Amino acid sequence: MSLLEVDREHVPRHIAIIMDGNGRWARGRGLPRIEGHRQGDTSVGEVIEACRDWGVHYLTLYTFSIENWRRSEEEVQALMLLIELVARREIDTLDQKDVRVRVMGRLDELPDSLREELERDCERTRDNRGLNLILALNYGGRREIVDAARELARQVADGRLRPEEVSEELFAASLYLPGIPDPDLLIRTGGEMRISNFLLWQAAYSELYVTPVLWPDFRRPHLAEAIQEFQHRERRFGAVSVTA
Numbered sequence: 001m002s003l004l005e006v007d008r009e010h011v012p013r014h015i016a017i018i019m020d021g022n023g024r025w026a027r028g029r030g031l032p033r034i035e036g037h038r039q040g041d042t043s044v045g046e047v048i049e050a051c052r053d054w055g056v057h058y059l060t061l062y063t064f065s066i067e068n069w070r071r072s073e074e075e076v077q078a079l080m081l082l083i084e085l086v087a088r089r090e091i092d093t094l095d096q097k098d099v100r101v102r103v104m105g106r107l108d109e110l111p112d113s114l115r116e117e118l119e120r121d122c123e124r125t126r127d128n129r130g131l132n133l134i135l136a137l138n139y140g141g142r143r144e145i146v147d148a149a150r151e152l153a154r155q156v157a158d159g160r161l162r163p164e165e166v167s168e169e170l171f172a173a174s175l176y177l178p179g180i181p182d183p184d185l186l187i188r189t190g191g192e193m194r195i196s197n198f199l200l201w202q203a204a205y206s207e208l209y210v211t212p213v214l215w216p217d218f219r220r221p222h223l224a225e226a227i228q229e230f231q232h233r234e235r236r237f238g239a240v241s242v243t244a
Contacts, residue, residue: 010231011056012185012230013057013181014182014185015051015060015184015186016060016203017062018186018198019063022037022039022040022214022216024214034075036216037079041086044061047220049220052130058180059132060104060135061133064083064137064139066138083114091124095124095128097131098130100127100131101125101135103122103135104135104176105176106143109138139198141197141201144175144201145200147174147176148175151174152166182204183203183206184230186207187210188208188211189211190212190214
């Protein structure tokens with residue numbers, strides 16, 4: 001099997017990506033950090049196209065975390081504007097390619113213009129049946145779990161739910177995007193060995209793949225390599241290996 005080929009009968013149903021390394025990419029070239037984010041947009045487009053070609057059903061991109069607000073005001077404002085501009089520029093193409101855009105996170109805390117653009121994009125593509133493109137924006141895994149716990153606590157306080165009725169399934173149904181299958185493969189670019197508060201509940205049994213390639217350099221062959229590695233792993237979900 002060549003690097004650009006994957007076994008399309010066994011592709012991950014859901015791939016999640018921590019797109020790390022934009023700042024390091026820019027710093028290494030003596031450029032402002034935002035240039036790394038702009039270059040990373042090319043990687044996003046190529047990964048979306050590859051996922052469509054290979055039959056991946058869900059692609060979740062860690063676009064902006066709640067911790068990212070700690071960055072300089074200049075960088076945060078530039079990022080918000082960049083995300084909005086890219087969404088507005090690409091929505092026609094995504095819609096034509098049957099991609100459904102979805103967003104997860106505390107969207108009410110985003111700038112009004114960005115939130116309104118994303119709401120329009122989600123509504124416009126809601127009936128598309130191709131790739132589900134999920135943008136994790138103003139997202140944090142711990143925050144999502146807390147928000148779900150608060151919702152269940154409200155239901156208990158209102159008498160709509162008994163504590164003993166709370167189950168893993170009910171808890172999962174209270175997350176930001178219920179009904180989305182857990183990621184089969186979680187990719188992190190940039191070489192850091194952590195998941196950085198991303199999909200803490202959903203990634204309990206995800207296969208992890210870390211590459212030193214910085215996100216602005218990440219292309220279709222790198223995604224193929226990650227999927228090929230995934231296809232050679234045995235997913236046991238806590239059971240004993242059949243070869244043990």
